[in-house]
Amino acid sequence: MAVTLRQLEYFVAVVDTGSFTAAAAELHVSQPGLSHQIQALERELGGPLLERLPRDIRLTPAGRTALPHARASLAHAERTASAAKRASGVDAGELHVGTLYSISVGVLPKALHHWRASYPDVQVRLVEFRRTEDLIAAMEAGQADVAVGPTPPNWSGPVEVIGVEEFVIAAPADSDLGQTGGAVRLADLAGRQWVHFTPPSGLCDILDAACGAAGFEPLPAIRTEQAPSALSLAQEGLGLTLVPGNVVPPGFAGKLLWPEPPVSRELSVYTRVRPDPITAAFVAAVTGNMLATPSYLRGVDTGE
Numbered sequence: 122m123a124v125t126l127r128q129l130e131y132f133v134a135v136v137d138t139g140s141f142t143a144a145a146a147e148l149h150v151s152q153p154g155l156s157h158q159i160q161a162l163e164r165e166l167g168g169p170l171l172e173r174l175p176r177d178i179r180l181t182p183a184g185r186t187a188l189p190h191a192r193a194s195l196a197h198a199e200r201t202a203s204a205a206k207r208a209s210g211v212d213a214g215e216l217h218v219g220t221l222y223s224i225s226v227g228v229l230p231k232a233l234h235h236w237r238a239s240y241p242d243v244q245v246r247l248v249e250f251r252r253t254e255d256l257i258a259a260m261e262a263g264q265a266d267v268a269v270g271p272t273p274p275n276w277s278g279p280v281e282v283i284g285v286e287e288f289v290i291a292a293p294a295d296s297d298l299g300q301t302g303g304a305v306r307l308a309d310l311a312g313r314q315w316v317h318f319t320p321p322s323g324l325c326d327i328l329d330a331a332c333g334a335a336g337f338e339p340l341p342a343i344r345t346e347q348a349p350s351a352l353s354l355a356q357e358g359l360g361l362t363l364v365p366g367n368v369v370p371p372g373f374a375g376k377l378l379w380p381e382p383p384v385s386r387e388l389s390v391y392t393r394v395r396p397d398p399i400t401a402a403f404v405a406a407v408t409g410n411m412l413a414t415p416s417y418l419r420g421v422d423t424g425e
Contacts, residue, residue, distance in 0.1 A: 123165070124162060124165050124166070125158075126194065126195065126198055127158060128158045128159070128161060128162040128165075129162070129191040129194055129195055130148070130195060131144065131148065131150075131155050131158045131159055131162075132159060132162055132170060132171075132184075132187070132188075132191055133188070133191050133192060133195060134147055134148055134155075135155070135159065135171060135178060136171075136178070136180065136184075136188060139177060139178060140177070140178060141155060141156055141159075141173075141178070159171065166183065166187060167183075168181070168183050169181050169183065169184070170183055170184035170187055171184055197263070199215070215243065215244040215245070215246055216243055216244070216245050216246070216266055216267070216399065216400065216403060217246045217248055217264070217265040217266045217267075218245060218246070218247050218248065218265060218266070218267055218268070218269065218403070219248045219249075219250070219256050219259050219260055219264065219265030219267070219268040219269070219270070220247060220248070220249055220250070220256065220268065220269045220270055221249065221250055221251070221252075221253065221256060221270050221271075221323060222249050222250070222251060222322075222346070222347060222348075223323075223324060223347075223348045223364070223365050223368055224269055224270060224365075224388070225247050225249050226347075226348060226349060226368050227348070227365050227366075227367035227368035227369075228269065228286070228365075228367055228388070229247070229269060229407075232403075232406045232407045232409075233245060233406075235406045235409070236402060236403050236406035236407075239402060239406075240399060240402065243399060248264055248265045251321045251322045251323060251346070252321065252322070252323040252326075253270055253271045253273075253323055256268055256270045257270075257273045257276075260273075260391070260393065261393075263393070266392065266396075266400055267390060267391070267392050267396065267400050267403060267404065268390065268391050268392070269283075269388065269389075269390050269407055270388065270389070271386050271387065271388060271389070272387045272388065272389040272391075273389070273391060276391055277393075278391060278392050278393045278394055279391060279392050279394075279395060279396065280389050280390075280391040281389060281390050281391070281404060281408060282387060282388070282389045283388050283389060283390055283407060283408045284387075284388060285385045285386070285387050285388070286365050286366070286367065286385060286386050286387075286388050287365070287366045287379075287383065287384075287385050288327070288331075288363050288364060288365055288366065288380065288383075288384040288385060288386075289363070289364065289365075289366045289369065289377050289378065289379060289380070290305060290310075290361055290362070290363055290377070290378045290379070290380050291351070291352050291355040291356070291361065291362050291363075291364060291369065291373070291375050291376070291377055292355060292361050292375055292376040292377075292378065293355065293356060293357070293358040293375050293376070294356070294374055294375050294376060295358070296361075296375075296376050298376060298378055299376075299378065300376070301376045301377045301378070302377065302378075302379075303378055303379070304378060304379045304380070304381045305378045305379070305380060305381065306335075306380075306381045307331060307332060307334075307335035307380050307381065307382070308335040308336055308337070310332075310335070310337075310361065311332075311335070311336065311337035312337070312340070313339075313340065313360070313361055314340050314341070314342040314359075314360040314361070315328070315339040315340060315341055315342060315360045315361050315362060315363075316341075316342060316343055316344075316345065316351045316354040316355045316359050316360045316361065316362040317339055317341035317342075317343070317344045317345075317360075317362075318344060318345060318346065318351065319344045319345065319346050321346070322346050324348060324351075324363075324364070325344075327363065327384065327386070328362075328363045331363060331380065331384045334382075341360075342359050342360040343359050343360065348364040348365065348368045349368060351364055352364060352368070352369060352370075352373065352375075355375055356373065356374050356375040363380065363384065390404050390407045390408065392404075
């Protein structure tokens with residue numbers, strides 16, 4: 122007898138709900154039937170996975186080891202079923218899109234809006250990462266169907282370059298760095314305080330590299346993980362920050378300046394294999410609806 126997806130589903134449900142009774146109700150099965158499947162799973166795996174307490178359940182060491190693998194197996198089965206539907210031309214299922222946090226904020230919304238107009242019954246799940254390396258590794262491991270991010274080096278599957286993402290410096294409105302839309306030499310910003318990013322963020326690497334190329338290390342006044350948070354903090358006067366221009370909303374109350382030399386990164390959409398028709402439609406939507414520099418980043422309609 123082999124482990125079944127149903128057994129794994131029941132196991133995960135018991136853990137997530139905290140009881141056999143709640144799991145049975147959520148899955149619309151009888152509690153004895155659920156318990157029988159859990160017992161069969163435990164026999165197959167060679168020991169108890171759950172400790173039954175009077176008012177709760179607790180994972181055994183074997184259960185803690187098995188749980189992430191059970192979740193991964195269920196997720197893989199879900200992606201397989203969704204991909205099969207898409208490959209057969211069924212306009213349903215779920216598309217898993219791997220990307221970076223900053224791209225999901227600044228780049229993808231317009232493309233997803235356009236694509237969803239044609240495929241309203243296909244759900245989209247964003248699989249977001251802090252760093253490009255993590256995104257590439259996730260794609261190699263099959264955790265997403267398609268990725269939108271910096272162009273991966275030496276990628277063996279289909280890759281389509283969609284453009285260059287430009288970065289801007291955001292500063293408080295009362296900054297002495299000039300007017301929105303102007304340029305500022307990065308080397309002239311040595312000694313200034315910055316709204317920096319936490320080291321797990323790829324934006325941290327970009328800011329450090331840009332300042333390092335200009336001959337200095339940025340002085341962090343505060344660190345955050347997300348570009349929108351960095352913008353808010355910069356606007357309130359906590360320091361300068363460097364963010365992708367497409368994450369800056371209209372009406373940003375601070376100043377926006379273009380760094381010299383420019384800071385940018387090439388973005389692509391890529392898959393492991395030739396995309397099925399629905400994934401190909403997503404790729405087309407991404408390439409047709411991205412990376413135009415908003416006019417307000419050039420000093421127009423900024424609210425100044």
